[in-house]
Amino acid sequence: MVVGAGFGGLFATKTLRHVPAKVTLINGTTYHLFEPLLYQVATGILSEGEVAPPIREIFKGRRNLDIQLGWVSDVDVEAHEVVVDGADGRVRRVPYDSLIVAAGAQNSYFGNEAFAEHAPSLKNIDDALEVRSRIFHAFEMAELAEDPDEQRRWLTFAIVGAGPTGVELAGQIAELAQRSLKGQYHHADLTQTRIVLMDAVDRVLPAFDEALSVSALKTLKKLHVDVRLGTRVVDVDAKGVTVAGGERVEAYTKIWAAGVMAPGLAQRLAEATGAPTDRAGRIVVEPDCTVPGHPEIFVVGDMAAQNLPGVAQVAMQGGRYAAQVIKGRLAGKPVTKPFKYFDKGNMATISRFSAVANVGKLHLSGLLGWFGWLGVHLFYLIGFKNKVTTLMHWTVSFLGRGRSERIATTQQINARNALHHLSTDDHHRAVGVVQQLQNGRPE
Amino acid sequence: MVVGAGFGGLFATKTLRHVPAKVTLINGTTYHLFEPLLYQVATGILSEGEVAPPIREIFKGRRNLDIQLGWVSDVDVEAHEVVVDGADGRVRRVPYDSLIVAAGAQNSYFGNEAFAEHAPSLKNIDDALEVRSRIFHAFEMAELAEDPDEQRRWLTFAIVGAGPTGVELAGQIAELAQRSLKGQYHHADLTQTRIVLMDAVDRVLPAFDEALSVSALKTLKKLHVDVRLGTRVVDVDAKGVTVAGGERVEAYTKIWAAGVMAPGLAQRLAEATGAPTDRAGRIVVEPDCTVPGHPEIFVVGDMAAQNLPGVAQVAMQGGRYAAQVIKGRLAGKPVTKPFKYFDKGNMATISRFSAVANVGKLHLSGLLGWFGWLGVHLFYLIGFKNKVTTLMHWTVSFLGRGRSERIATTQQINARNALHHLSTDDHHRAVGVVQQLQNGRPE
CATH class of the missing domain: 3.50.50.100 (FAD/NAD(P)-binding domain)
Incomplete structure (x- = not known):
């Protein structure tokens, strides 16, 4: 199972193309996000579709792949199940044999x-x-x-x-x-x-x-x-x-x-496995990207504390490496060399x-x-x-x-104007409503 | 002055390129909307930018043109001024000599x-x-x-x-x-x-x-x-x-x-000028697209009741015609033939x-x-x-x-989910908030 369809999850899933196993990819949105070009969407150069290809289109025709829309809120490491808040509002427990967690990073206002x-x-x-x-x-x-x-x-x-x-x-x-x-x-x-x-x-x-x-x-x-x-x-x-x-x-x-920090899932995974985290909440992993004591759980990309920069290349290579380790195990040819980041610049x-x-x-x-x-x-x-x-x-x-x-959209402008023109009393309440509507997901 | 940057307003403004007068174009959004392709935005074929070119980009370099972002809420026909709810929240009165009103149509749920x-x-x-x-x-x-x-x-x-x-x-x-x-x-x-x-x-x-x-x-x-x-x-x-x-x-x-109906502005204009309206609220105009008794006010496109279909071609031709009449007057060579729609199909x-x-x-x-x-x-x-x-x-x-x-966007999905999961009591209130945020503009 792969959690997250960012660079890490995408490359892991791609690498797991021909494995003799079912692959489940769980992501909170229907698209992969090409984050490095997001600023061009913000400045009117690119459309959102150009930096956010639909995951189902990327992997169309992949028979061994099941794509589920939802957010992984927790991992039950004993039962080998992840807890998914489905996009339909239902909570599901989905079993895994191997797990690649690549939920990325989220924005940090450093407490403000x-x-x-x-x-x-x-x-x-x-x-x-x-x-x-x-x-x-x-x-x-x-x-x-x-x-x-x-x-x-x-x-x-x-x-x-x-x-x-x-x-x-x-x-x-x-x-x-x-x-x-x-x-x-x-x-x-x-x-x-x-x-x-x-x-x-x-x-x-x-x-x-x-x-x-x-x-x-x-x-x-x-x-x-x-x-x-x-x-x-x-x-x-x-x-x-x-x-x-x-x-x-x-x-x-x-x-x-x-600034960025690890998503809430990192904290939950650390609690469940006893894995140490760094100051930004990222999980300190073994040289083979697994969580200490859990060779079946990999953490790659921005969620892993590896003394590497938070760039797409690290996530891509980490995702590919983790998938290769799993492939090796399934084929009875274990990969023994540790993950090594090749810095392309x-x-x-x-x-x-x-x-x-x-x-x-x-x-x-x-x-x-x-x-x-x-x-x-x-x-x-x-x-x-x-x-x-x-x-x-x-x-x-x-x-x-x-x-x-x-x-x-007019919705965006109206939402801002609504905040702007409210009295201080109403302001607080409205900020709550609007932020709830705007937030990717309440943590 | 031109009100609206749909097909009617756009073609009127284009036609007024070389007039020896200042042209003011007032529109509620920053873009012209190519409405006939909107369904392709809805079905994932086109980006919103492809059907909504920025007005300022269409008319860049036009020295005699002033583009204002706002909604015309009323026309003071005595003072020759339109009342504009500016996008900055301020209400302004903007004077005109000639006025082309092309505010289009809005959706109608037939009272529901x-x-x-x-x-x-x-x-x-x-x-x-x-x-x-x-x-x-x-x-x-x-x-x-x-x-x-x-x-x-x-x-x-x-x-x-x-x-x-x-x-x-x-x-x-x-x-x-x-x-x-x-x-x-x-x-x-x-x-x-x-x-x-x-x-x-x-x-x-x-x-x-x-x-x-x-x-x-x-x-x-x-x-x-x-x-x-x-x-x-x-x-x-x-x-x-x-x-x-x-x-x-x-x-x-x-x-x-x-269904569609005329926007609120049509009603206000009819009240101010005494012009008759049809069942859909459109203004019945003279053969030269002017409002009866007001040769300086033209109504074109979907806002005008002319026994013509509500299609882009009618608005384009109407906008162009009204601008030509104004050009003719400015040049001292009045256009005398009435507006005639050429049906291209x-x-x-x-x-x-x-x-x-x-x-x-x-x-x-x-x-x-x-x-x-x-x-x-x-x-x-x-x-x-x-x-x-x-x-x-x-x-x-x-x-x-x-x-x-x-x-x-996650905002859209969350807004719908929020409505979906609320109790009936809260529902009504929340619908109000969300619709206020979503509406183009409260009429």
């Missing part, structure tokens, strides 16, 4: 969950559409604003977290304001758009080689992004962000790209024609890095059709300057 | 507004995404269902209204079940999917030539669509539909494609490779009709990029069998 209302994160499709709606709505509001302070607040975008998501978002919002939307507004001067990118650490892209951080910072500055390093955010409210020391960034649009694109990448000792930046980024992402995108329409959308957005996927 | 909760309609992007979410969710629920009656209810789709939208939806859901999703479900037998298409009148596509109705009906039957004509729906609830005579259609998924596509069309006296059906449909829709789609990616999506969905745009 109240920030979420004002600064959505960018971890799933709902987030991406919410952020998209806020970004494009902000330009419309700036166009309508009569008060200069009000207009300035609408034209200021505060991004918390300077990892790949924060950096890529900052770059794309800058492109939007300076290039893509040029000439489309008459009252708001989009050249006055301010993008403030904040992080508590002292360099951008801290997981990358230092030379690339320097090069990325240079590109961001060329795009007039206001990068504030060593800056800790202490409060987020409707009108802006307060940083340690009391300084304010006045901005209606805030995006949280700062890191990359982030900052604006069109400019990306940074390190591949082994090789550093790429600028145009060369960008073509590398393009090729790798197209290669890993799932499905021929998605590759073609994505390439088309990139052509339009990067060679041209169109942003064709910038639709917000 | 309570049906809306169970049977969404298909008039805007929110609707299309809601219907998409319900259709694909239904197949997932059928896969999870253990009770055969329950499964049957999930595999039954009831469509009320056999005009183009109802017919095209029925055809596409049939294709989904019989072809596109084949082999993707293991517990639910999708060949058992039932599509019930109901209408109170006695033929499908009543606005088309009778021979085409016959041909469309034949195609629907070939797709095993259960077409029930002369069937009036008297009640819609969570579990199904009741028709006159008491017969039940048990179906969890219901879609309302039955009607078309509806029922399934891949099969459409019906009448062009003048020419009747097309089957493959030839389908290629005609394809060409015409591509021609009228706005923007080069949308034409290309749409063609790509059609290739994938019609030559292949992929449905790549079938994402539902």
Whole structure:
């Protein structure tokens, strides 16, 4: 059984294609999410379908595979069963012989969950559409604003977290304001758009080689992004962000790209197995990705504490490795070598024609890095059709300057407005209702 | 000033390109909606961006055009001002010299507004995404269902209204079940999917030539669509539909494609000008599309009662005509001939490779009709990029069998589940909250 259809679960399931056993894949949504391109959904370049291919379409025709829509809430390690909150509201216990848990990571506000209302994160499709709606709505509001302070607040975008998501978002919002939307507004001067990118650490892209951080910072500055390093955010409210020391960034649009933590399932699995967890709640696994004392349970990807970065490649390779171990056991040819991550490198694109990448000792930046980024992402995108329409959308957005996927639903806008215009008394209650509706799933 | 960026408003604004006057376009959303393809968004073929190009992108670089996001709630005909509920929550009065009102039509439940909760309609992007979410969710629920009656209810789709939208939806859901999703479900037998298409009148596509109705009906039957004509729906609830005579259609998924009426603005405009309205609330206009006694106010498209069908062509031609009259007046060369609709024909596509069309006296059906449909829709789609990616999506969905745009947000699913699991007491209150969030706009 595989839990989760992210990169880890997807590659595990793919690898289990020809095993003489039934495979069950349980996931909370009907689609696999290509998370590294989520920021392009948020900035109007790609449609949500392009980064979220349906799992059933990826695995169509697989006779040994059963796909179930639901959330695994617990694991009964004695009975060898997982407890599934089915999407139909029923709770089921589903048996397993081997279990690969790849439930990924979820966003973390470091204990300040109240920030979420004002600064959505960018971890799933709902987030991406919410952020998209806020970004494009902000330009419309700036166009309508009569008060200069009000207009300035609408034209200021505060991004918390300077990892790949924060950096890529900052770059794309800058492109939007300076290039893509040029000439489309008459009252708001989009050249006055301010993008403030904040992080508590002292360099951008801290997981990358230092030379690339320097090069990325240079590109961001060329795009007039206001990068504030060593800056800790202490409060987020409707009108802006307060940083340690009391300084304010006045901005209606805030995006949280700062931290992740293990999902609730990690905690439950740790309790059930006695496995240790790290500070982020991830499970410390054996060299073969199994849970200590439970050779039948594997944890791969962002849920595993392995001193590896939280990137797609780690999850893909972990998922594939775990599936190979299971295949080996079924075939009577046990895999004995431990999991070893092969680092193919890191990359982030900052604006069109400019990306940074390190591949082994090789550093790429600028145009060369960008073509590398393009090729790798197209290669890993799932499905021929998605590759073609994505390439088309990139052509339009990067060679041209169109942003064709910038639709917000009225539901999103109304939900925000409803919060905005309520009295403080009603506000709290309504926030609860709306967040319950918006949340991926109450933990 | 132009009110509305549907087909009428869009073509009026386009025609006013080179006038020596300022043009203001006021619309409630940031996009033009290509309504005839909305059913393809609902059935997973197209992304919402492909049928909803941003107005600002269509008109970029137009110096004499001011685009304002807001809803026109009233017209002060004495002061020559429209009252706009701005998207920023402020109410503004905006002056005009000439006014083209093209606010379209809205869905009508013929007084049974309570049906809306169970049977969404298909008039805007929110609707299309809601219907998409319900259709694909239904197949997932059928896969999870253990009770055969329950499964049957999930595999039954009831469509009320056999005009183009109802017919095209029925055809596409049939294709989904019989072809596109084949082999993707293991517990639910999708060949058992039932599509019930109901209408109170006695033929499908009543606005088309009778021979085409016959041909469309034949195609629907070939797709095993259960077409029930002369069937009036008297009640819609969570579990199904009741028709006159008491017969039940048990179906969890219901879609309302039955009727339209004029928006609230038509009523207000009629009160302000004393103009007569027809039974659907549309304004009876003069032969030159102006409101009686107000040569400066034009009403075009679905809002005007002109004995013409409610199709895109009528609105396009009406918008263009009104703009030409205004141009003529500004140039001192008044247009004297009345508006005359040139009927280019009607078309509806029922399934891949099969459409019906009448062009003048020419009747097309089957493959030839389908290629005609394809060409015409591509021609009228706005923007080069949308034409290309749409063609790509059609290739994938019609030559292949992929449905790549079938994402539902968790917010949608949770909102429905929240309603589903509430007690009757709480239910009413929650429906109010959710509908307020979901509604395009409270009238």
